[in-house]
Amino acid sequence: MTPGAHRRRVPCCTALVTTRIDLAELQSVGGFFALRAGPAPAAVPFTQVYAPPTLADPLTFRVTKVAGRLGAPEDRIAVSVAQLGLAARLWSVALGSAALYGAVPDLDPALLRWDADGTSPDDLWIGDVRALPADAETVRDVVQHGHLAPLADALRARYRISAGLLWGNAGSALAGAVRELHGWAAREGREDVGERALDLGAALFDHPDLRGTGTLTGTVFRRRSCCLYYRCPDGGVCGDCCFERPPQRSSPGASPG
Template sequence: MTGAGPLRPPEAARAPAGAVADALAEVASLGGFFVVRVGGPGEGWQRLARSYAAGFTDLAEAVARRHRTGEPRVGVSIAQLGHAARLWSPALATAVRHGIVLDLDGLQRAEDGPALRLPRAAGWYADALDDLAVPALYAQVTRQLQALAGGLRVKVAPRLLDGNSASALVEAARALLAADPAARAPLTGLTTRLLATGHLRGTGATTGPGLGFRRRSCCLYYRAPNGTKCGDCGLAGTRVR
């Protein structure tokens, strides 16, 4: 699989909505990036497709103001990185802890911030997907990020955005490992396979049993007035201006 692709898992592998909702409720306890709300009133939420088509402008501008940077691409990159974390964290956690691949179609975003909501919980049992489980998980998250990239009004290198996705994936894996060290083997295996899939291939490499990561790009955070190079930055050890 080389891109987000049209992959759609078979309906026979569907998990009951209740099981998916329970899984999302459980993984939400791991931290803010793992939270995806389910159901409830629709007021105050917008379809992510609308936000993507608008270039994620409101969140990118809010990030730029918060970090006091006049470079629009810095705000875009950091906003996209945060969104990637909010996608990968619950998707990876429900797969590892509950054996469920989330169906992210219909995902919504809060009108006043980055929080995410599914009007109805949906997903597939990973065991029932067999060899399609990893491509399906990859496709559900990457399809969202490719739609975001397609609507951007600011030019940002595609491989920088892919690197952000990879960094968010590995950070989610590290958080899961810290919460459940016994899950090291399946978690490491799944993360490694995802990093070898499609747009994530070649973005970086894990290092050591603690799922350290060194990416081959940079999220540009160091260019904000008070920013620094991140721990996995491809520019670590180099002097940049």
């Protein structure tokens, strides 16, 4: 996809709903489902994250931090892991809200703020929780078009990494959010929430950017690409990886993207 090919539809005021989203309960599903409300001095709006890089570039900062933590031998490994974590946060907040409350917080990049030095649950902040409808089209609009597409464009403008790998990460993150939410719902006796998560997940995967990333059967996902984590010291393959075991590290270019 070319930069700017995905355009987020800006919801008009009539698209807002009055349903209350309980951020405390949402976080109880797991740290990836957390969204903080209120001021966050260290966080920046995602419009700044996706803008052309400056000397204080939050994306470059995050990738460098992840690279140091993992001991990643290549930039693209840290790029992949950083993007995968952020995709998981965004999908989880939106999908969890949709399944639990029938509403999705408006995560417009101008409203949502990110602390590139933070980790869940303290990295995503929003000043005012404005609820939108919880249909799959709105969730896709908020997360996939509003964030994942411009995030991929921004990362590919800074680093050499394939679009297929990044969309594979997005599919893996979506499947992971469905799986976590479904498991929480089963433990809490909220089968209705688990079923909504499965239905939304299946609908969200039915899009050209995600449909080819892997196979989702219920909560089980097998992706067709690899996030490259196995290339880190002591790294291994993830549970949904296309590899059964880490492949031979013959050359940096041998890994699938």
